[in-house]
Amino acid sequence: MRIISGTHKSRQFNIPDNLGIRPTTDFAKEALFNILQHRIDFEGMKVLDLFGGSGSMSYEFASRGSAEITSIEKNPKCGGFIKKTAKEFDFTNIKVITMDVFKFLQLCSDTYDIVFADPPFKLENIARIPALVFEKNILKENGILIVEHPSDIKFSGIMQLQETREYGTVNFSIFENNRFYR
Numbered sequence: 520m521r522i523i524s525g526t527h528k529s530r531q532f533n534i535p536d537n538l539g540i541r542p543t544t545d546f547a548k549e550a551l552f553n554i555l556q557h558r559i560d561f562e563g564m565k566v567l568d569l570f571g572g573s574g575s576m577s578y579e580f581a582s583r584g585s586a587e588i589t590s591i592e593k594n595p596k597c598g599g600f601i602k603k604t605a606k607e608f609d610f611t612n613i614k615v616i617t618m619d620v621f622k623f624l625q626l627c628s629d630t631y632d633i634v635f636a637d638p639p640f641k642l643e644n645i646a647r648i649p650a651l652v653f654e655k656n657i658l659k660e661n662g663i664l665i666v667e668h669p670s671d672i673k674f675s676g677i678m679q680l681q682e683t684r685e686y687g688t689v690n691f692s693i694f695e696n697n698r699f700y701r
Contacts, residue, residue: 520532520533520534520542522578522582523545523548523552524579524583525561525579525581525583525584526582527578527581527582528582530578530582530608532575532578532604532607532608534573534600535596537596538572538594538596538597539594540572540573540594540597541639541640542572542575543576543637543667543689544687544689546686546687547686547687547689547691548575548576548579550684550686551665551684552579552583555663558663559632559633561580561583561585562583563585563586564580564584564585564586564587564632564633565586565587565629565630565631565632565633565659566580566585566587566588566589566631566632566633566635567588567589567591567629567631567634567635567657568580568589568590568635569620569623569624569635569636569637569638569648570591570592570620570636570637570638570639571591571592571597571598571601572592573600573601573604574597574600574601574604574605574613574615576635576637577590577601577613578604578605578608578610580633581605581608581610581612581613582608582610585612585633586612587612587614588610589614589615589629589631590613590614590616591618591620591623592615592616593617593618593619593620594617595617598615598617601613602615620636620638621644621647621651624651624652624655624657625651627655627657630657630658630659630662631657631658631659631662632658632659632662632663633662633663634652634657634658634662634665635664635665636648636666636667637667638666638668640668640669645666645668646672649664649666649674649677649679649680649692649694650677652664652694653679653694653696658696659696660697661695661696661697662695662696663693663694663695663696664679664693664694664695664696665691665692665693665694666692666694667690667691668690668691669688669689669690670685670688670690672690674692674694677694679694679695679696680693680694681693681694681695
């Protein structure tokens with residue numbers, strides 16, 4: 520895996536096989552950030568990375584200048600890997616919380632400019648993620664939620680949905696917290 524752009528562009532990191540995760544491919548990650556770079560100035564953003572996994576997305580946001588990245592990961596091995604790799608890259612702005620994402624969302628009182636969620640594709644509650652983020656007011660006004668999901672999950676009934684992009688077996692649905700939706 521590699522960091523696509525920013526201060527750490529092309530830096531490589533190897534994900535141990537024993538983590539048992541499905542990281543976002545470099546191809547899909549690059550496509551997503553090509554879309555986002557035309558909408559967002561990452562500099563100074565506060566980011567929430569749900570289902571942190573390998574930390575790949577957290578590193579990408581950090582490399583692009585996001586001020587604060589909180590990575591939520593239930594698996595302690597994955598959380599440890601994210602901490603270790605962030606330290607190697609000198610990303611002091613990445614904080615890892617080892618906790619179930621749904622529990623975190625219920626308890627969260629912070630707000631974020633960007634929320635990225637890459638749940639395991641077999642997770643039953645994927646469709647519930649946008650509702651929880653909006654119900655708990657976790658996104659700042661005009662904040663963006665991105666959910667990575669398989670093609671059989673549809674979010675068409677959520678009015679904050681802006682678009683869905685498909686890259687092979689990976690889909691990204693992008694939501695915006697526009698004040699007119701409340």
